[in-house]
Structure formats: C-alpha cells, structure tokens
Amino acid sequence: MRLRIFSTLLLCFALGACASKHLKPDGVSASSLTSTNGILVGSFARSPDGPVYYSQTFYFKNVKTGEVHQIKAQPTFNLYTGKTPDDFSTESSAGAVFVFSLPAGPYTFHNFRLYQANGAFQQNWSSKNDYSIPFEVQPDTVNYVGEIKLDALKGRNFFGMTVPAGGVWLVSDQLDRDLEILQRTRTDIPVSNMVSVIPSRKDVFTPLVVLPSEMHEYLSRTKGSKP
Secondary structure (H helix, E strand, O other), X not given: OHHHHHHXXXXXXXXXXHHHOOOOOOOOOHHHOEOOEEEEEEEEEEOXXXXXXXXXXXXXXXXXXXOEEEEEEOOOOEXXXXXXXXXXXXXXXXXXXXXXXXXXXXXXXXXXXXXXXXXXXXXXXXXXXXXXXXXXXXXXXXXXXXXXXXXXXXXXXXXXOEXXXXXXXXEEOOHHHHHHHHHHHOOOXXXXXXXXXXXXXXXXXXXXXXXXXXXXXXXXXXXXXXX
C-alpha cells in the first residue's frame, strides 16, 4: 500500500515538473545563440479578475517551414499534469515568463486554444479562422515579444450562472518587469543584446488579439477608465 502511494506521488511530481516546463523547456542557454538561431522571451499571462481556464495556448509558426510552436500554460492544478507556476501576480496580471530557442527567421501568431474541463464536461475556444500577426526572431539575439495576456470573458448559462466565454488576448510591453524576472531566475540567458520584436501589425486581421496600438481603444470600450 505504501509503495503504491509513493509511486503515485512520484508520478504526480514528475508530471507536475513537466507542466512547469511548458514555458521554460530544457536546453535553452547562451549556447542557443548562434548565427542561425535566436532566443524568444516574453511573458504569458491572464487577467486575475477573469475565469481561469484549465489551459491556455497561443500558437505561432515559422513562415518558411510551416512548423507550429506553442506558448502554453496550465494555470489550474491537475493531479495528472500538474500546474504551471506563476512568476508574478499583480492586480492587473498574473503569469510567467517564457524562454524558447528557435531558428532565426520570420514567424506569425495565427491561433489560440482555451480549454476548460469540469468532470465529463469539456469546452474549447479558438479562432474560427487563422489570423496572421508577424514578428521576426533575429539570430544570435534575445528577442522580446512582449506580454501576451488573456482577458478572459464571462457569460451566463441556461440557469443564469456565470461561466467562461472565451477571451481576447492583449499584447503589451512589460519589459521592465519581465527583464527583472529573467535576470533573477535565468542567469544563463544573456540579456545585454536583447531586442524588441513586439508585433506592430496584423497581416490577416482578428479582433481577438489586441496589439499595443489598439490597446487604448480596447480598454476605453471594454473597461471604461480602468487601466
């Protein structure tokens, strides 16, 4: 009996460790910076006052090769898959920084997935059509793509109960906070040559992702005077 309990705890620990590596996979270091490779950093977050999904995923792909990558977090603890720990939690944002090693070249954000599980009941939210929000990973450089934050939406079910209803993604520059976290937690990542690659345009439009140039209008329309 004790052996079974120990084995279960060991499995949970291992799976939890895997979940904690969604945003910080192994193998990323200064040696990842080469003439053909760069490091992509940023933060992946959620609004503290909205519904918390089982998992949230933001997809991007290499324009030249078509290879799809993902920024994924699991904010809700699960016995089998663990939880992605937060690096920061404020009144306006909660989440963690991410660090990926990628081939240099053009990329584009193109879709997302929100997943909610409640017993046998499961729901998914994504964009019906792919969009295109380009950015570029420069070689031999740490590339900062900004904070990507989920502004989760609420709806009501048949019984009038508040339920999750998808969300809108807000992209913003939170370099001061994210850089402090990187310097404190990832001393192996050289940030002296960091450049900003925060997206500034949409090649294929979507209202579900708000870029910095669109932020004021979005907040005024949805939050009033609240920042």
